[in-house]
Amino acid sequence: MMLIPCPWCGERSENEFTYIGDARRQRPDTSALDVSDETLKAHSDYVYLRDNPKGWHQEYWQHTSGCRAHFKVERNVVDHRIRASVKADEELPSFPEGR
């Protein structure tokens, strides 16, 4: 069972959290009432398409049974190591290629 570092509460057990999904996914700006094909496509991709990388993955988690904040972690989906975690509106640090 993973230990997940919540930027607000510190390292807590996985069962306090809910996995939300890919953090690099950007919801397109849909505020314009006339919807262009590009926006429609971008929105459809946002809703339906997910990358499935082997290795490092930037993702949102919510501390559901804790402070309830969403935050970003960078987790290796092969071995579940977490190398960074930041608040939802912060950028994850960049790492050199490899491990």
Next chain:
Amino acid sequence: MTSFRLDQGGLIDRNAPLNFHFDGKAYSGFQGDTLASALLANGVQLMGRSFKYHRPRGVYGSGSEEPNALMTVGKGQEQESNLRATMIDLYEGLEAKSQNAWPSLKTDVMAVNSLMSAFLPAGFYYKIFLGSANFWLLPEYFIRRAAGLGRPNELANEDDFQHHFTHCDVLVVGAGLSGVAAALSAARSGASVTLVDEHDKLGGQGLWRESSQREWLHEALAELADYPKVRLMSRTTAWGHYDDNMVACVQIEGDPGAPLPPHQPRARAWHIRAKRVIYATGAIERPLVFANNDRPGVMLAHAGAAFAGKFGVLVGKSLVVATNNDDGYHSARILADAGASVQLLDARVEVSEALQDSLKGSNIELSLGQTVLSAKGGTGGVTAAEIGGLDGRSSRMVNCDGVLSSGGWSPSIHLHSHTGGKAEWREDLQAFVPGKRLQEGVAVGAAAGIFSTQEALNSGWQQGICAAQDLGHSISAGQAPTLGSPSLDTTPILPLWSNPKPKKVKGKAFVDFQNDAGASDVVMANQEGYRSVEHLKRYTTLGMGTDQGKTANINGHALLAQAQGRAIAEVGTTTFRPPFTPLTLGAFGGPHVGEAFAPVRRTPMHALHEASGASFVEAGMWKRAEWYSRDGEDMWASIKREALHVRRAVAMCDVSTLGKIDVQGPDAQEFIQRLYCNGMKTLAIGKVRYGLMLRDDGFVFDDGTVARLDENHYYMTTTTANAAAVLAHMEYHLDVVWPELKVRVASITDQWAGMAVAGPRSRDLLQAALPHVDMSNHGLPFMGFLDTELAGLPIRVLRISFSGELAYEVHTPARFGPQVWQALSETGKDFDLMPYGTEALGALRIEKGHVAGGELDGRTTPADMGLGKMVAKKKDFIGRLGLLREGLSREDRPRLVGVIPADGRSRIIAGSQLTEEGQVGGFGKVTKSLGWISSAHFSVEHDCFVALGFVESGALRQGQTLFAASPLDDQHLPVNIVSPHMIDPQGERQNG
């Protein structure tokens, strides 16, 4: 008959005899015995029947690797099946039964399967599937009854089980010499240490192999017990190693099958979070593969040695011990020293002088270049063995009463593998050892492939210090002790995976005893194209079952490699997955069973409903009043009375379970706008509006009401079911999608109680209860709300209607819920007020055509539910782009309709499919479904069952007759499609 018990030796207490029964017969053993050792001491070798062929089987190992001796222990509620006799500590009154045999273990009629073994080859199930479906049914019927293990206990288990969570610096798994060494050096260095072992005594083989080891172990364990930061746990299996060094253990507290003393749990599940894990899990011996190597009386060499050394039981007087490695010599020596005459066969032609010298002065006859080719015997045990060279020629029979073999040792790398660690093949050891690791876990001693006593101990000592130092503990632990004799010059193990089979001998050479998989099955699987170890496992079932191939895997994989002419390292091994050994399910459940399985949510008015004769229904975790019985009414009578009373007079329903969310902030209005698909911008302070929330893909997510309390303050309700999901949905959009919006949301579901007061007389009632408030259409119009007081208690009155009648909801802080309910009930006496439950609530909203859970199923759009006009055209909202997709706006989508039975009386079953044909299904017949019934109930207004459903093209079908088909209920009911608004389509009642 105690002739197999030695006069001395072993860790048993000969002054503490214990009585027990096996298959109804009385026996006795001693304190310190296992069920297996006690049976052997009594001369009982036949302990089980094999899974598929029902061949007679005896005990094969001495620990948790045991594949054969599976027993059912205990009676009644305590009864447990498939327990390994080698792991059951004997206790007074133990009752054990053999499994998978009828009428008795000795004369098992299913043993005919053995004669049919040619027809039950590897992949038997798969091959049968290739035949016609009907042909499969016949053998399936037969096999289901013939094959198997013990029967599960069908009685509810009333035992107590506990869950524990703990942390430590260093967790050491396995309390043999290397494990105790690791624990002691880590503890001396200053680390907090937990040491677990699956056996009842900590210490492992060292306790009975040599006195110097025993003495050191006793001292070391005594020293460990004195450290306040050390926890020692016996009968505790570390069964799984999970992420971030979470090791799951089960500790057996109450003897399996024995009644528990009061307040004692049967078992404890431990979740141990360790900073470092040391695997001192030892190794498991594997057998040699030869013909009839499964006969009772054939076992692992180490098992024979352990029965003698640990339990004072000699498994035979005249033994053949076959080996391909040095350890067979140790086992042979222990057996000979215990009084057996031993023929030791070493398949190796040359071995070191020192090894040969180690046999001096013992009753052992050594033959080099020889091995066992076949065992002869039956249910009564082994009578002889055929032995010879590896070429299979010049074989001869020797009489013996036991055949023991050692085919080498496989380190127990299971925990290392659980974490994703790789297995690495060591050619010199002919074994997999832990390779690349992903977690902070390290193997020591035999688990790391270090087999000499002193080196194993050193490795444990060293790793204990390393782990402690890594964590900043720097007290000197001192030097590792020197124990026992220095290691001999070793002679490398000779790879030997299958011995030649003598010509005239019938009978399989088994690789996996529990699954009856033989060497020939591995070869056949390979011939038939199952070339990877994982395919081999599925096809032959080799490595499956309760032992998960602990003694079988390496032999099986090596035979596969041999058949393919490849190296074992190349073929690899199957993945080990938790649990290490079978566990009692109760330990997983722990105390979270029955009433403690999940929290129960009761509304503030729960006790009042109970007093009013309510029956409760579970809605999520909530208990909701379903109906209120009066004067011996049945359920339907109550529901109809309540629903009719709403239509004709006034009734009150507890709606506290609705999700309630408080929304505040300068951007609250903008956020609410984006959250709902209908316009919310114009919602004025003091007004409430129905809202429909979509997901980003355009489908309806939830519905509810929004009341605007102030400029920047909203009070939302959600459906009971989606309360948590809607909150998370809002939090996600605020945290992630629109962090620029200054809004805070909070769940206030539990903080507010709510009650719906519905019916034509509801206004009169509320006016009487609230004389200081103008309840007229002018004072509180439809979709308005006001905050006021009732009997000095703060309340919020919202004029909203779910039933379609003139109706109000009265909300109040949860702690005032009961008083407000009672105050309204008191005033209500003059208006003949009665409570109504969720059944009447459902019936009323269905006949009104209001959507709820059955309709909000994640597949429907606003237009599908007839609410297309609500969708705002001039604003952005979640789901707007999703709705633009072609498929969501097609006119022939299933749309909401009302459905009534054509005969005006039959009951429509929710979940029925709507079809044009009267008969659905049947052989080779395909019936098109045009839609489905989403909810159904009894309509008091129409005095018959009515339903809501979705049907293709919706409104265009109004007036048509279709069939509501529910094949499972064998019902094909003609129904008329009508408007979903089956009462008061203009809404005159609620607006009145």
